[in-house]
Amino acid sequence: AQSVTQPDIHITVSEGASLELRCNYSYGATPYLFWYVQSPGQGLQLLLKYFSGDTLVQGIKGFEAEFKRSQSSFNLRKPSVHWSDAAEYFCAVRGGSQGNLIFGKGTKLSVKP
Amino acid sequence: GAVVSQHPSRVICKSGTSVKIECRSLDFQATTMFWYRQFPKQSLMLMATSNEGSKATYEQGVEKDKFLINHASLTLSTLTVTSAHPEDSSFYICSARVSAAYGYTFGSGTRLTVV
Numbered sequence: 001a002q003s004v005t006q007p008d009i010h011i012t013v014s015e016g017a018s019l020e021l022r023c024n025y026s027y028g029a030t031p032y033l034f035w036y037v038q039s040p041g042q043g044l045q046l047l048l049k050y051f052s053g054d055t056l057v058q059g060i061k062g063f064e065a066e067f068k069r070s071q072s073s074f075n076l077r078k079p080s081v082h083w084s085d086a087a088e089y090f091c092a093v094r095g096g097s098q099g100n101l102i103f104g105k106g107t108k109l110s111v112k113p
Numbered sequence: 114g115a116v117v118s119q120h121p122s123r124v125i126c127k128s129g130t131s132v133k134i135e136c137r138s139l140d141f142q143a144t145t146m147f148w149y150r151q152f153p154k155q156s157l158m159l160m161a162t163s164n165e166g167s168k169a170t171y172e173q174g175v176e177k178d179k180f181l182i183n184h185a186s187l188t189l190s191t192l193t194v195t196s197a198h199p200e201d202s203s204f205y206i207c208s209a210r211v212s213a214a215y216g217y218t219f220g221s222g223t224r225l226t227v228v
Contacts, residue, residue, distance in 0.1 A: 034217070036219075043219040044157075044208075045219075096159060098145075100147045101208070103156045
C-alpha cells in the first residue's frame with residue numbers, strides 16, 4: 001500500500017538557519033508528490049509539487065524540494081528560515097484508490113528567535 | 114485561482130443534533146471532492162470521496178449514515194454530521210482535485226465541537 005513517512009515529528013531551528021524536512025514515500029509507479037503547510041486552525045497551503053521532469057522543484061516562500069527516486073525521498077528545504085515559517089508541514093503522495101492524497105503524519109516546525 | 118470556500122470555520126453543537134459543512138468551488142468546477150478528518154496533532158485521514166451527481170464512496174470504518182455527503186452540483190459539496198456526539202469533534206477539511214497539472218486545493222477547514 002502507498003504510504004508517506006515523515007520521520008521527524010517536531011523540529012526546532014533558529015531564525016536564519018537552514019531547514020530540511022524529510023519525507024519518504026512508498027509508491028509503485030512514478031509518484032505525484034506534494035508539500036503542504038498548515039497554520040493552526042487553518043487549511044492546507046500548497047508549497048510545491050512534483051509530477052515529472054526536473055527533480056529539483058521550486059515552490060513558494062523560498063522553499064524547494066528534491067525528488068530522489070533511488071531513495072524514495074522528497075525532502076523539503078529552505079536556506080534561511082523566517083519566524084513566520086513556524087507551522088505544520090505535510091508531505092503527501094497521490095496514491096489513494098480514489099485518486100486522493102495520502103499524507104504523512106506531519107512535522108511541526110518551531111523557529112527560535 | 115482554484116479556490117474552495119469552506120463554511121462554517123467553527124461550529125459548536127449539542128450532542129444529538131446535526132451539523133452541515135459546505136464546500137464551494139469558486140472559480141472552477143469540482144467534479145470530485147474529498148473529505149478529510151484531522152484529529153489534534155495528527156495527519157489528515159480520508160473519510161469519503163464525492164463525485165458530482167453520484168453517491169459518495171466512503172473509506173473503511175466511516176459510517177455513511179452518520180456522515181452524509183451530497184455533491185449535487187459541480188460547485189457545491191456538503192458534509193452533514195448527523196446525531197453528533199462528542200467523539201465526532203474534530204477538524205474537517207474538504208479538498209478538490211482541480212486538474213492533472215494543478216493538483217489539489219483545500220478548504221480552510223471546519224472545527225466541530227460537540228458538547
